[in-house]
Amino acid sequence: MTKNTKTAINTLVFLTLGGVLFYWAIMNQDTDELWGQIKQVNLFWVGLSVFCGVISHLLRALRWNLLLEPMNYKASTVNSFHAVIIGYLVNMALPRVGEITRPAILGKLEKIPFNKLLGTVLIERVVDIFITLFLAGIIFVIQFQLIIDFVQKLLLNQNIPSIIILLGLITVFVIAIYLAYLKRNWFYRIPIIQKFKTFIYGIIDGIKTIYSLRRKGLFIAYSLMIWTMYFLMPFLIFYAFDGTAHLGISAGFTVLLFGTIAMIIPIPGGIGTFEVIVPEALNIYGVSSSVADSYTLMTHAIQFLVIFCVGIFSTVYVIFKLKKANNNEME
Numbered sequence: 001m002t003k004n005t006k007t008a009i010n011t012l013v014f015l016t017l018g019g020v021l022f023y024w025a026i027m028n029q030d031t032d033e034l035w036g037q038i039k040q041v042n043l044f045w046v047g048l049s050v051f052c053g054v055i056s057h058l059l060r061a062l063r064w065n066l067l068l069e070p071m072n073y074k075a076s077t078v079n080s081f082h083a084v085i086i087g088y089l090v091n092m093a094l095p096r097v098g099e100i101t102r103p104a105i106l107g108k109l110e111k112i113p114f115n116k117l118l119g120t121v122l123i124e125r126v127v128d129i130f131i132t133l134f135l136a137g138i139i140f141v142i143q144f145q146l147i148i149d150f151v152q153k154l155l156l157n158q159n160i161p162s163i164i165i166l167l168g169l170i171t172v173f174v175i176a177i178y179l180a181y182l183k184r185n186w187f188y189r190i191p192i193i194q195k196f197k198t199f200i201y202g203i204i205d206g207i208k209t210i211y212s213l214r215r216k217g218l219f220i221a222y223s224l225m226i227w228t229m230y231f232l233m234p235f236l237i238f239y240a241f242d243g244t245a246h247l248g249i250s251a252g253f254t255v256l257l258f259g260t261i262a263m264i265i266p267i268p269g270g271i272g273t274f275e276v277i278v279p280e281a282l283n284i285y286g287v288s289s290s291v292a293d294s295y296t297l298m299t300h301a302i303q304f305l306v307i308f309c310v311g312i313f314s315t316v317y318v319i320f321k322l323k324k325a326n327n328n329e330m331e
Helices: 003-026 031-039 043-071 077-093 098-110 114-142 144-156 162-182 191-210 216-238 249-264 273-283 289-330
Strands: none
Touching: 031 289, 043 077, 043 114, 043 216, 043 289, 077 098, 077 289, 098 114, 098 289, 114 216, 114 249, 216 249, 216 289, 249 273, 273 289
């Protein structure tokens, strides 16, 4: 089986799974009610959310350019921005392929070696994963009681004290660590564990690379601003719906975390996973299922529209730019 065939099969399988999850997420909802709520949204907040989405991609392009400086390469912000957008556009159809498409496009536009650019993309992913894990830890600490109550309602369906649940989780974790230590030689030979070790080493290497940046402060500032925009995109949509307008910053962070997890799962565009996972975040705060589903559909649609519309423009830009460059070389 060729690599392309395997990729096509995997994409088809995950796309089918996403479709099933999407149907399962909304099959019990009144579609007329969902559509009615969506039609009544406040477009002002929707517009602000779209603006934040575009700005997040611009900031990512600016941050990406900083990673090129230690290698003595320089790329224009415009070219980096269009490469970033096209990478996301490709990811909507072929998960993870966009991470290769992005450096390939910028490499052709700026005459930068592909392998150099691919390394910078990996560093970016390390930074984003680190921020996601940090965010998850903060949310767990701040929203601990809400999360425990939700677990009680969702899984246990009975009144068990929070301390018992916490002790149970800690006990299971300690036992798992102890067993892993006893069987460590066998444990380390498991393929998925080997990949995890490689992943951890990659994070460490990525963090070390950041220390070699010429403008570390600006890199950190861009990273924080990117995730601020990521936070504002779903948070601002709260105010577009009457049923979520009362939610605060803590709920916004929880939705951001759940949405990030949904998009990490290798299903094209997060179709299905987003519609299943994000409403659960809203249910923690007592938002009704119909409002949660309407909010989720609107938020996901905005993400799609930003990437699709800007991505089409970026694709046309890159095609003409490369065509012009080829014509100049032939003259």
